[in-house]
Amino acid sequence: MAGSNKTSITPPRWLLAELTYACPLQCPYCSNPIDYANYQSELDTEDWKRVLTEARKMGAVQLGFSGGEPLTRKDLPELVKHAKNLGYYSNLITSGYGLTEEKIVELKEAGLDHIQVSIQASSQELNDHIAGTTSFRHKKEVAHLVKKHGYPMVLCVVIHRENIHQMPEILAMAEELGADYLELANTQYYGWAHANRDLLLPTKEQFEQAEQIAQAFKEKVAGKMKIYYVVPDFHEDRPKACMNGWGTTFLTIAPDGVALPCHSARDLPGLDCPNVKDYSIDQIWHESKAFNFFRGYEWMKEPCSSCDEKEKDFGGCRCQAYLLTGDMYAADPVCSKSPNHSVIQEAIDSAKASALSDHEKPLIFRNSKNSRRLS
Amino acid sequence: MSINPDQAIKFSPMHRLQWEEAQQKDVILYPEGMVELNQSSAEILKLCDGSRKPDQIIADLEQKFATTGLTNDITAFLEVALKNGWIQQN
Numbered sequence A: 001m002a003g004s005n006k007t008s009i010t011p012p013r014w015l016l017a018e019l020t021y022a023c024p025l026q027c028p029y030c031s032n033p034i035d036y037a038n039y040q041s042e043l044d045t046e047d048w049k050r051v052l053t054e055a056r057k058m059g060a061v062q063l064g065f066s067g068g069e070p071l072t073r074k075d076l077p078e079l080v081k082h083a084k085n086l087g088y089y090s091n092l093i094t095s096g097y098g099l100t101e102e103k104i105v106e107l108k109e110a111g112l113d114h115i116q117v118s119i120q121a122s123s124q125e126l127n128d129h130i131a132g133t134t135s136f137r138h139k140k141e142v143a144h145l146v147k148k149h150g151y152p153m154v155l156c157v158v159i160h161r162e163n164i165h166q167m168p169e170i171l172a173m174a175e176e177l178g179a180d181y182l183e184l185a186n187t188q189y190y191g192w193a194h195a196n197r198d199l200l201l202p203t204k205e206q207f208e209q210a211e212q213i214a215q216a217f218k219e220k221v222a223g224k225m226k227i228y229y230v231v232p233d234f235h236e237d238r239p240k241a242c243m244n245g246w247g248t249t250f251l252t253i254a255p256d257g258v259a260l261p262c263h264s265a266r267d268l269p270g271l272d273c274p275n276v277k278d279y280s281i282d283q284i285w286h287e288s289k290a291f292n293f294f295r296g297y298e299w300m301k302e303p304c305s306s307c308d309e310k311e312k313d314f315g316g317c318r319c320q321a322y323l324l325t326g327d328m329y330a331a332d333p334v335c336s337k338s339p340n341h342s343v344i345q346e347a348i349d350s351a352k353a354s355a356l357s358d359h360e361k362p363l364i365f366r367n368s369k370n371s372r373r374l375s
Numbered sequence B: 001m002s003i004n005p006d007q008a009i010k011f012s013p014m015h016r017l018q019w020e021e022a023q024q025k026d027v028i029l030y031p032e033g034m035v036e037l038n039q040s041s042a043e044i045l046k047l048c049d050g051s052r053k054p055d056q057i058i059a060d061l062e063q064k065f066a067t068t069g070l071t072n073d074i075t076a077f078l079e080v081a082l083k084n085g086w087i088q089q090n
């Protein structure tokens, strides 16, 4: 059966270049691995250029520069320029921290297509608390400058229990800032968000209320602003079609050069994720153990293997299955057909109990000290 | 929002139209997204350069493909393109 997968391998379309794990912010839902502080080495400029060139040749066209905070890389304009020459559509995914007007202009001239700025909340107090850094005013200023220089502006707000009550104010802020797109990203519980889940996971009622408000707003701004709504999968009964299918579309490269089929894949045991320093992107995509691991349907167990919905959701997220059931081959427990589905309700109940208790434990902020302590 | 017959149509500066060699297709690129186009949609969008009104686009395409009766199909596609923000008028 091994060969049968090979013929149907589609080329990567999306390259996510995590340039660095360095970041001046400390978001407690950060999707970087908990032990990121152990990965100090970073690819150099020439390696990144080669990765961009090889992936483009295979058909990747959307390119995300992310991190960490990608602006901490001095060679960002050079990489943007290289991407432009190759014909990528390049997206900068930034906290806005350290972004000046001069830099915005420099990146535009280098050929950057779009800047996505993340804001943590609609008020200064809460934004600065969640970011772990004073940054609210500067972020708003950056959003204005991004528009001023003709970029499409995407505002990204990660939603969780600490800010979900601000939904109306968040939407008003997006309108005031003139966002072309608003990404309302309900927290996905990996990495740091998993560690902080009791403090971040909202109740079902909170979700439903927030979703209703967002839906009404979507209709109001139709034609002016597009809303991307990342669904809160803990309150669904089917999992998300994670990564559009393993090894079909997305290629993530971590700061140290490790190639990942999804950004959490380095936490899965036994995948032996390859490094771009040792292999070409073509070899990695077609031949590596990691990228072939969950391709297709052969790897599945019941209830997924005989399920008539498997082509729709691919059994859900492998990292979530592993984190919550300890078995990376299991159905994503978000699925109501999963024998482990009760862990989701337990997580929701535990978060609710934590919210009601009068001595809630504090959030664990994403920083090197906590990273070393927890890994 | 619908197409005004008296105004020229231009491609949105917030999107990019590009030929993709690997896919052998024209695509529209925008923040974190991509739409693959069939050949006729791509031909229509390439004429949305700010110099042509809708009837000019139709006339040019009918001439290019030596045919007639494209008005309905092209108009319907332009409406979709406008709704998606790929093209603009004014």
Ligand code: SF4
Pocket: A023, A024, A025, A026, A027, A029, A030, A031, A032, A067, A068, A069, A095, A366
């Ligand atoms: S989520 Fe926050 S802490 Fe993590 S990389 Fe982004 S800005 Fe930095």
Ligand code: SF4
Pocket: A238, A239, A303, A304, A305, A307, A308, A309, A310, A311, A313, A314, A315, A316, A331, A332, A335, A336, A337, A338
């Ligand atoms: S059983 Fe598996 S394949 Fe079927 S819907 Fe649930 S997660 Fe998807």
